[in-house]
Amino acid sequence: MKNQISMKRRSYINIMRILMAVSAALTCALVLFLVIYVLAKGIPNISWKLLTTGPSYLSEQIGILPDILNTVYLIIATLIIVIPLGVGAAVYLTEYAKNQRIVSVIEYAAETLSGIPSIIYGLVGMLFFCQFLNMQTSLIAGSLTLVIMNLPTIMRTTQESLKTVPQSYREGAFGLGAGKWRVIRTVVLPGCIDGVITGCILSVGRILGESAALLFTAGFAHALNGFIEGLGSAGASLTVALYVYAKEQGEFGVAFAIAAILMILTLIINLLAALVGRYFKKRRSI
Numbered sequence: 001m002k003n004q005i006s007m008k009r010r011s012y013i014n015i016m017r018i019l020m021a022v023s024a025a026l027t028c029a030l031v032l033f034l035v036i037y038v039l040a041k042g043i044p045n046i047s048w049k050l051l052t053t054g055p056s057y058l059s060e061q062i063g064i065l066p067d068i069l070n071t072v073y074l075i076i077a078t079l080i081i082v083i084p085l086g087v088g089a090a091v092y093l094t095e096y097a098k099n100q101r102i103v104s105v106i107e108y109a110a111e112t113l114s115g116i117p118s119i120i121y122g123l124v125g126m127l128f129f130c131q132f133l134n135m136q137t138s139l140i141a142g143s144l145t146l147v148i149m150n151l152p153t154i155m156r157t158t159q160e161s162l163k164t165v166p167q168s169y170r171e172g173a174f175g176l177g178a179g180k181w182r183v184i185r186t187v188v189l190p191g192c193i194d195g196v197i198t199g200c201i202l203s204v205g206r207i208l209g210e211s212a213a214l215l216f217t218a219g220f221a222h223a224l225n226g227f228i229e230g231l232g233s234a235g236a237s238l239t240v241a242l243y244v245y246a247k248e249q250g251e252f253g254v255a256f257a258i259a260a261i262l263m264i265l266t267l268i269i270n271l272l273a274a275l276v277g278r279y280f281k282k283r284r285s286i
Contacts, residue, residue, distance in 0.1 A: 035263060042260025045253040054224045062245075062254050066224045070139060070235035073227055074218070075207050077143035078150065083200060085147070086154030093155075094162040095184055107159070110152035121149050122213035130217055140231040142218030146210060150203040157202070161195025162188060194280030201273040208265055211239035220244055238262055 053063030097103050125145030135141040165188050173183040189196075219234030222241070236244060238258050246255035 035267075038256065038259050038263050042256035042258070042263070045257035046260060050254070050257060055222045062251060064238070064241060064254070064258060066222045067236050067238050067241040067258075069224065070218070070230065071208065071237045073139055073230050073235070074143055074146065074214075074237055075204055076227075077140065077231060078146045078207055079200065079204070081143070082147045082150050082154055082203065086151050086199075087158050087196060089151075090155045090158035090162060091184060091189075094159050095180070095188065107156070110155055113148075114152045114156070117212070118149060118210060119212040121145055122216035124148075125213060126216035137217065137219040137234045138232055139218050139235050142214045142237075143231070145213050145217045146207050149210070149213060150206060153203055153206070154196075154199045157199030158192070158196050161192035161199075164195070165191040194277055197280075198273050198277050201269055201276065205266055205269040205273075208262065208269070209239060211237070211243060214240050215243070 050063055051068070052065055053061065054066045055062050093103050093106060122145065125141060125148070129135050129141040129144050130137055133141075135144075169187050169191060170183055173187045178186070214237055218237065218240065220236050220240060221234040222236055223233065225233055225235070238261065242255050242258040242262070245251040245258070
């Protein structure tokens, strides 16, 4: 009887191992196919002229330099606002807040915000920032919309990182006579800086790949502007430009070139996040 049960258990384990291996193989194959297909179709269409010029409708020239700069402006403006807000909220909820019921409600709200489709953020951003606050269609309206989208991610990753700092570190600092803020600034935050940086890098990846929210708030313009002037005017990011060239103008070569650039940047960002986490983990273990 025991032998029959053990044989059934072994067969069950072997079947589950095979199913998991097949699932993993299919997932890896799908990812590799997608990456290779996009890079193979896009890299041949990437040229120096495409990267360093803007579109000229008189000569039918296509360039994505304004779109690259608009994407950089969006990333910078969003991170300048969202990092202090996200890290400050996480520090308050973890270190200062005493009512755990309110903390749990805020955490639940943040997790709910993380799952809301980006098109809804775009609609709310258009109604509130563009129309109610009269910002019109502009990069700053798109940046503020992206701030709302990425705030839960940075807040939750920072919270989880703060919780990994041992309580003995805080108690030791308090025993030496340090105040609450000094303990947080000199002991707690340096001990979880890896999680904060990883959350910021992942937020950059989400900003880079966002298109639905920016369609309503940032606009479609391909104008070449400076940072301050660009934030106050409409502009297309790389993802929005990909949509415009593929859907509106039928320039699939340019669309695949932009897709390849976005794919390469996404791979770099994910690799950078992994390397940063590994670096700080080794540094902490030394």
